[in-house]
Amino acid sequence: MLTLADAGFAKAPALTPFSDCLIPGELLAIVGPNGAGKSTLLSLLSGYRRPDEGSVCLDGTPLHRWDSAALARRRALVAQTLTLGFDWPVRELVALGSEASPADVDEALDLLDLQAFAERGALGLSGGEAQRVMIARALCQLGLGHSTEDSPGRVLLLDEPTSALDIGQQQRLMRLLRRLAQEHRLAIACVLHDLNLAARYAHRVWLLERGRRIAAGAPHEVLDGRTLARVFEAELVACRQADGSPLVLLAP
Numbered sequence: 001m002l003t004l005a006d007a008g009f010a011k012a013p014a015l016t017p018f019s020d021c022l023i024p025g026e027l028l029a030i031v032g033p034n035g036a037g038k039s040t041l042l043s044l045l046s047g048y049r050r051p052d053e054g055s056v057c058l059d060g061t062p063l064h065r066w067d068s069a070a071l072a073r074r075r076a077l078v079a080q081t082l083t084l085g086f087d088w089p090v091r092e093l094v095a096l097g098s099e100a101s102p103a104d105v106d107e108a109l110d111l112l113d114l115q116a117f118a119e120r121g122a123l124g125l126s127g128g129e130a131q132r133v134m135i136a137r138a139l140c141q142l143g144l145g146h147s148t149e150d151s152p153g154r155v156l157l158l159d160e161p162t163s164a165l166d167i168g169q170q171q172r173l174m175r176l177l178r179r180l181a182q183e184h185r186l187a188i189a190c191v192l193h194d195l196n197l198a199a200r201y202a203h204r205v206w207l208l209e210r211g212r213r214i215a216a217g218a219p220h221e222v223l224d225g226r227t228l229a230r231v232f233e234a235e236l237v238a239c240r241q242a243d244g245s246p247l248v249l250l251a252p
């Protein structure tokens with residue numbers, strides 16, 4: 001379990017300390033306006049930045065005390081900026097830096113609908129294809145193919161993973177993340193700009209504003225039309241879908 005205890009940053013980019021945890025089996029959406037601190041929060045949750053207040057612990061051990069190879073098997077980050085680097089074949093790029101077998105790579109390629117691109121050079125991919133490659137790589141890093149009921153919980157952090165995806169791919173990815181969370185006891189935290197994706201697929205939502213987490217809870221509790229209109233400085237039409245989940249639309 002990944003736990004924040006009064007964790008935050010006093011120095012820029014600042015994040016007001018708070019306490020909570022990422023729960024195995026849960027898909028958490030992190031939402032908020034541009035500059036609210038969502039990527040900053042992911043840098044805290046991933047251990048790429050060490051909090052200057054409080055602590056962030058995985059199974060009770062602060063992230064900075066973990067051996068980096070051991071930590072890489074337990075948590076993976078898909079960053080907002082795609083770092084494909086050289087023109088690696090997709091298959092090699094997906095396996096890069098992990099102990100994945102060819103079967104593991106095939107499974108990750110299947111999950112992300114990438115088999116047709118397996119032998120292609122990564123630099124020729126479209127934006128959406130490249131985004132899916134980076135997600136497949138993170139799944140290989142976590143070795144999901146080898147997880148058993150006794151495997152320790154793993155953490156997957158994604159920064160705007162749907163930003164380059166068409167709506168069909170968005171739906172497949174969000175359904176996949178929910179399924180992987182439940183089947184592998186994976187704790188997933190996902191920064192999303194699309195509030196309706198958060199409403200539809202997340203178990204829980206954190207709302208950030210100006211470096212502070214201002215709300216946390218189930219989508220119908222957090223994605224309240226009035227709050228969102230104020231925080232995003234947008235005119236919205238907020239309603240409910242048949243299943244009770246919020247639907248947020250822009251006013252004309």
Ligand SMILES: Nc1ncnc2c1ncn2[C@@H]1O[C@H](COP(=O)(O)OP(=O)(O)OP(=O)(O)O)[C@@H](O)[C@H]1O
Nearest residue numbers: 012013014032033034035036037038039040041080
């Ligand atoms: N190294 C830095 N020094 C000072 N301020 C920074 C630094 N890095 C980021 N910031 C600022 O901190 C704030 C939070 O940045 P962050 O990238 O976390 O926002 P975000 O919520 O992910 O935004 P977006 O939705 O635009 O991706 C922004 O105002 C950003 O300009």
